[in-house]
Structure formats: C-alpha cells, structure tokens
Amino acid sequence: MRNKAFYAVGILLSSLMGVSACTSGGNASTYTVEGVVSDSSANGKTIYMMRYDDSRRLDSTVVKDNRFTFTGSVDTASLCRIDVSRTAFANLVLESGKITVDLENYNQPSGTPLNDEFARISKSEDSLYQVMKEKYEEYEAQYKDREELTKQWNAYADELQKSQLEEGKVLFAQHNDDAVGYYLIFSSRFASMSPAEQKELLLSAGPWLKSTRFVQEKLAKIENLEKTAEGSPYVDVKGKDVEGKDISLSDFVGKGNYVLVDFWASWCGPCRGEIPNLAKLHKAYKDKGLTVVGIFVWDKEENFAKAVKEEGITWAQIFDTEGKATDFYGIEGIPQIMLIAPDGKIVKRNLRGEYMIKTVENTLKK
Structure with a gap:
C-alpha cells in the first residue's frame, strides 16, 4: 500500500537529489557563487564545488564567518554540488553570473536564469509533496477499510503520476538543450517513463544534450533493453564461480531446462529478500525442468562468497567480473529476475515474490 503511494511521492522528492552533471557550449564567462552555512564547525574548512557526473573538483574556497564565495570562469553550464556534510549541501547550475546558495536549502539556488528555473521546479515539487502527504492522511481518515484505502489511493497516485510525467515532457521541450533539460532526464520523473517514452524524449533533445556521454549511455541501455525484451534471445554472461573458476550463463541455458536468472548484490535488501x-x-523444481542461476553484480568480489554462504545458497552463482552483465540486459535496478526458456528465449522479466513463483509453476506445467 505505502510502497505505491510513496513511490509516487518519490518521483517528486528524489528527482533533484540525484542529478548528474552536464555541460553546454558557450564562451568562457565569469561566475561568482556566494553561500551561507549555518553550521559554525564549517568555519575554517576548505569546501569544494564538484561536478555530479564524476565528482571532479571545479573550485575550492574556505568558509569564514559561516559564509563562502567561489569565483572563476566557466565556458560550460554544469550541474554541480557544494558539499559540507550530509545535511549541508547545495545543488546548482554553474553558469556565468552571480549565484546565491544556502546549504540548508539545497535546491534553491538563485541569481541566474537556469538556477532560477531549477529552483522554481524544485519548489513546485516540494509543494506538491506536501499536498500528497496531506491527501494521504485525508484518505487514511476517510477509508477505514484497508482494501478500499489502497484502491482509492492508488487511483489518485496513478493520475498524479501521469500528470507529472506529462508536465515533465512539456518542461523538457522548453529545455531540451540546456542544464535544466539534463536534470529532467536524470530525475526519477524520467525514470518512471516507459523505455519507449524515454527513448522518444532523448531523441528529441538538442544536439549538445543528445551528444553528452550520459545521454548516449542511456540510449545504449534502452537499446539493450529492447534487444533483451521478452521473446528475445538471451545474452551470455561470463564470470567466476564461488571457487574462482570460469563460469558462464551459457553453461546452463540450452541444456533442456528453463533457467531462472537472478541479478543481485550483497548490499541489496530486496535482493536478499x-x-x-x-x-x-x-x-521444488531442480529435478523437474528448472535451473536457478544467480548473477552477482554491482558489488565487491570479497563479498561474493561471503553473501552466498550467509544465505545458504546451493544453486549456481556467477560473479560478474567484467561489470557488464546488467548493461547487456539494460538493467537499472536490482533485483532483476528473469526466466529463460530451453531454446534461449527470454520468457519473462521483472519477476518477484509470489508472481515469480506462480509464473514458474505455470510455465513448467505447460
């Protein structure tokens, strides 16, 4: 119940938290970033302004009397972050002009056109979050039956999500070749679109934005997702088993059984769940036509055997030594569990919980 409700809220909140950096063409111009931080322990400390895409430091300064100033020249517009602590930071567009930030109000930079727009979008989304929070409390008071509450709230959340996605498309059309457009692409709002919608939006980007590394990588992931859609052939994954020996997904696919493939990591709670x-x-089915294979991704090799032992896993495991397994399948979140037929075609993706169990059972009955 709450998962869906707050997933919709999350579209609004997390979008400005995980913004990646971007650049746009232009002539070198000067910038001044003036900021305040309420934490007096920051006084005397050197702080940095960093890009989001690679955390590359662009500038540094020292905090004095709870204030700081960055000055320099910029020939590109970049989404950046100034970070003093986990609770004192600011996101901003580094562009020519005088920019003001408050590290206690992380998404409200001001003073230049793109920063003012960035702040406007953030403020409207924060405001909408409060509306949703109040709406949910209203529904909880109105619908005492949990099933009816779930039904009514999901309907509300679905409609709100649709309207937010449409608004995002309109905003992107207005900023399809600048830093705000880049932010929109890497927001959770964009992530909530279908792959087809994402691809359409990306292809409508202006020449600079379309050529950026992150957009090119996103398009490649969507292409790989399309290539490994249900009904498509699987892609082989090579790696090491828990004993360090070479192992491949092809060691199991095409051997007469259905293969249930689980992409997971030790730090991923839902994966372990x-x-x-x-x-x-x-x-139940290891001798009745099913082979289960785990693919350990996005994790350190030293955690591999340890996690397998902790979970008491007895089925085959592949450590993704090259770090490419999820790229092959266009995977952006784990767990990702898929069922592959004996002929190597992908039967189902996105299997979880009871749905996974029923899907496997029904498939094996055919």
Missing part, C-alpha cells in the same frame, strides 16, 4: 523464494523454487 527474494532468496527464500528462489530457494523454494530450486528445491
């Missing part, structure tokens, strides 16, 4: 379901299927 699916282990009991996978264990249940492995135990």
Whole structure:
C-alpha cells in the first residue's frame, strides 16, 4: 500500500537529489557563487564545488564567518554540488553570473536564469509533496477499510503520476538543450517513463544534450533493453564461480531446462529478500525442468562468497567480473529476475515474490 503511494511521492522528492552533471557550449564567462552555512564547525574548512557526473573538483574556497564565495570562469553550464556534510549541501547550475546558495536549502539556488528555473521546479515539487502527504492522511481518515484505502489511493497516485510525467515532457521541450533539460532526464520523473517514452524524449533533445556521454549511455541501455525484451534471445554472461573458476550463463541455458536468472548484490535488501523464494523454487523444481542461476553484480568480489554462504545458497552463482552483465540486459535496478526458456528465449522479466513463483509453476506445467 505505502510502497505505491510513496513511490509516487518519490518521483517528486528524489528527482533533484540525484542529478548528474552536464555541460553546454558557450564562451568562457565569469561566475561568482556566494553561500551561507549555518553550521559554525564549517568555519575554517576548505569546501569544494564538484561536478555530479564524476565528482571532479571545479573550485575550492574556505568558509569564514559561516559564509563562502567561489569565483572563476566557466565556458560550460554544469550541474554541480557544494558539499559540507550530509545535511549541508547545495545543488546548482554553474553558469556565468552571480549565484546565491544556502546549504540548508539545497535546491534553491538563485541569481541566474537556469538556477532560477531549477529552483522554481524544485519548489513546485516540494509543494506538491506536501499536498500528497496531506491527501494521504485525508484518505487514511476517510477509508477505514484497508482494501478500499489502497484502491482509492492508488487511483489518485496513478493520475498524479501521469500528470507529472506529462508536465515533465512539456518542461523538457522548453529545455531540451540546456542544464535544466539534463536534470529532467536524470530525475526519477524520467525514470518512471516507459523505455519507449524515454527513448522518444532523448531523441528529441538538442544536439549538445543528445551528444553528452550520459545521454548516449542511456540510449545504449534502452537499446539493450529492447534487444533483451521478452521473446528475445538471451545474452551470455561470463564470470567466476564461488571457487574462482570460469563460469558462464551459457553453461546452463540450452541444456533442456528453463533457467531462472537472478541479478543481485550483497548490499541489496530486496535482493536478499527474494532468496527464500528462489530457494523454494530450486528445491521444488531442480529435478523437474528448472535451473536457478544467480548473477552477482554491482558489488565487491570479497563479498561474493561471503553473501552466498550467509544465505545458504546451493544453486549456481556467477560473479560478474567484467561489470557488464546488467548493461547487456539494460538493467537499472536490482533485483532483476528473469526466466529463460530451453531454446534461449527470454520468457519473462521483472519477476518477484509470489508472481515469480506462480509464473514458474505455470510455465513448467505447460
């Protein structure tokens, strides 16, 4: 119930938290960034202004009397971050002009056109979050039956999400070749679109934005997702097993069984939450046409064998030594569990929980 409700809220909140850096063409111009930080312990400390895409330091200064100033020249417009602590930071567009930031009000830079627009969008989204919070409390008071509450809230959240996505498309059309447009592409609002919608939006970008590394990588991921859609052939993944020996997904696919493939990591709570379901299927169907294979991704090699042992996993595991497994399948979130047929075609993606169990059981009955 709350998952869906606050997923919709998350579209609004997280979008400005994980913005990646971008650049746009232009002649070198001067900038001044003036800021305040309420934490007196920051006085005397050197702080940095960094790009989001690679955390590259662009400038540094020293905090004095709870204030700081960055000055320099810029020939590109970049989404950046000034960071003093986990609770004192600011996101801004580094562009020519005088920019003002408050590290206690992280998404409200002001003073230049793109920063004013960035702040306007952020403020409207924060405002909408409060409206949604109040609406949910209203629904909780109105609908005492949990099933009816779920139904009514999901309907409201769905409609709101649709309107937010449409608004995002309109905003992008207005900023399809600048730093604000770049922010919109890397927001959770964009992530909530279907791959087809994402691709259409990206292809409508201006020449600079379309040529950026992050947009090119996103387009490549969407292409790989399309290539590995349900009904498409699987892509082989090579790596090491828990004993350090070479192992491949092709060692299991095409051998007569359906193969249930689980992309997971030790730090991923939901991934580990699916282990009991996978264990249940492995135990019930390992001799009845099903092979379960785990692919360990986005994690350190030293965590591999440890996590497998902790979870009591007895089915095959592949450590993604090259770090490309999720790229092959256009995966942007884990767990990602998919079922592959004996002929190597992908039957289903995005399998979880009871839905996964029923899908496997029904498939094996055919």
